[in-house]
Amino acid sequence: MRKKDVEPVGNLIRRYLRQQSLESPLNEQRLVNEWYELLGPVIGRYTESLYIKNQVLYVHFTSAVVRQELMMERKKLVQRLNEKVGASVISDIVFR
Numbered sequence: 259m260r261k262k263d264v265e266p267v268g269n270l271i272r273r274y275l276r277q278q279s280l281e282s283p284l285n286e287q288r289l290v291n292e293w294y295e296l297l298g299p300v301i302g303r304y305t306e307s308l309y310i311k312n313q314v315l316y317v318h319f320t321s322a323v324v325r326q327e328l329m330m331e332r333k334k335l336v337q338r339l340n341e342k343v344g345a346s347v348i349s350d351i352v353f354r
Contacts, residue, residue: 285347286310292342293317296335301328313349315339325353 272281289310294302306318315336319325328335332351340346 282347285343285345289315289339289343289347292339296338296342310348313347315348315351316354317351318354329353 290308293305293308293315297305301324304319304321304324306320307316308318309316317328319328332353336348336351339348
């Protein structure tokens, strides 16, 4: 094998994921996991469920106060979550 034929393993994995249509679901799961890391255990305690559908993150809370507070930061949260994942996974967040 010649040196110019060598390709980093990360590139091979990304290409394989794209070919198998697994890149989007993987990024969506990474984003859901980042929610708890980005917002911490206090907000995580009030988060009942999370799911992504059509590039919209749906978040169900057990507290109306937490929901109202995060509604004001929605655009910043979209940007920060996408930055953490390294891809444009969501375009909006709906709080319920």
